[in-house]
Amino acid sequence: MVLYVYAITKSSHPLRLDGLTSVGGEESALRTVCQESLCAVVSEAPEQIEVKRPDVEAHHEVQERLWSDGVTLPLGFGFVAEDDDAVRAVLDQGAEQFAERLEELTDRVEFNVKGVLEEEAAMRQLLEESEDVRELNEATRDGGGTYDERLQLGELLSKGMLAQQEALAESVLAALRPYARSERLSEPSQQYFLSASFLVDQEGAEEFTKAAEQAAEEQSEGVEIRVRGPLPPYSFA
Template structure:
């Protein structure tokens, strides 16, 4: 390998995993994905220029596509996006130093998949419900309705704060109810921080393959019960980003 190139590490997998010929790595042009094996483990890597900036949307998509495609056929420990080492010797050192811990983590993840349930409040429905049930908020809304923004600035700020507080309270409740409703079909869950001010629920679940159909059905039923207030999305199966990574294991 040339000195101006390094190896981008995607994840750690069992040693019998073989990248598909069509697998594309990060970079421009995309690097070829290969496996460097050590004992019972292998690292999925591709060559990148050390001076090449990584972090474009296409790079993150390539990283996730590779890992999410891998987890369908084999357990995988994601390595933090952007991890680059100088060569194969560094990969050998990593796998040798943490071989048993990586192998044990992969064994625990066998036949387990991550799903992400993400719900967002319909703004109009949420605010209407708040005004119907909160006289103070309704009074503020009446005071700002039809008035220029400059004249009702204080009232608008207070109303916005009340709406934000109400969203936070409802978000906590929705996350709890979501976990209560579908968590019985998962082996673990992690509540993610909101990515939008109107996020209603955002929870990652680790699901055993045998329970996958029941889990998806339970999520669909939960979403149907809230369809007038919350737009729910289910993403998965994906790699277990929220539950374990090679980076976490070596810290």
Template sequence: MAVYVYSVVLSSHPQRLDGLDGVGDPPAALRTVRSGILSAVVSDAPEELRPKRRDLGAHQAVQERLMADGTVLPMQFGFTAADDDAVREVLEGRSDELTERLRALEDCIEYHLKAAQDENALLRRILQDSDEARELNEAIRSGDSSPELPLALGELVSQEVQARQDRLAAGVLDALRGFAREERSSQATGNDFLNVSFLVARDREKSFLDEERGLAKELGEDFDLRLLGPLPAYSFV
């Protein structure tokens, strides 16, 4: 029977699963599959698994319980294997790799940061700082009907937005990366100019949070920094 895999831990981890339910309806019972120094926390996989609130909550609850007692390699929601033997085979075949990663994540947590700037404030700043953009904008507002003007202004603004957001992202990363062991950047979407995860040692967590709060204050009200965490280290498995 297919199994749902929640996490990989060292076999020496307490693996306290009492009072927790697995995914599925009715909830599946949690168990462990062991191979040498590694164990995987698993349950029977439901025939149909969708990211419903209850199942997402069950998945997260397992990670949080395990995190409270030691280092965890958390699997993303929905990870399954053919059966217990398939899980055991992965634990055995990738033992060195998984053990090394567990050591890298020891006493660490993840924080995920997204950052955006108010679009209107950004455009105002570009028009204030760029003589060329300001002249094009004033020509358009004065009634010049040349079709080249809006195109030129649009291209100039687009280039300025990208350049400024690249500098902002680099500045935020430079300010925070000194407090993290690792970072993983992802493509920013929408109005965001930054989408990054930080692996933070627990003894650096307060310093990291203080720096992020100071950075948000320094950037001001035109910026929206959204920090999520502490989280299981999903981005660093």
């Protein structure tokens, strides 16, 4: 029987699974597979695992219930194992590493922070700050200017926006790092100039939230800082 695996816990965890719906839609179908001091929370895997809202919500509900009762190693959506024996083998082989990680994550939570910069706002700032950009923008307005001028303007805008994004990201990171134990950074994307996860002591979660709110308030128009948390520490498990 192929198993869907949600998380790894200590065997001393309350493992309160009643009333939860599994990925695949079956209520109260969750159970545990244990090996000495560790347990994995599992259910029978559906024939096809797709990223559908009901299944993603079920996955997260299990994670949040488990985390509310004690430390876990939460797995991302979609982890499966061949059968109970395969799960026990993984627990046995990784016992020392899993135990260490569980201790490191005890009483800690995760915050996700994303930064969005509106393109129009970035352009306005570049026009205000750079005389070269202003002159080239004026020269090429309404399709005017030479090919070289249009090419130069594009290069200046690209470099300028990249520099803006890097500076914004560093300012937000500098404001939040003093309140975090660890961080995981993702590469900037077209959508986000910053995408970071922070591991924070549970007792310091309120301070981190306030620091994030202050960092957001200090940004100029067109910059948005989005914060999610506290969450189970998916990125650090």
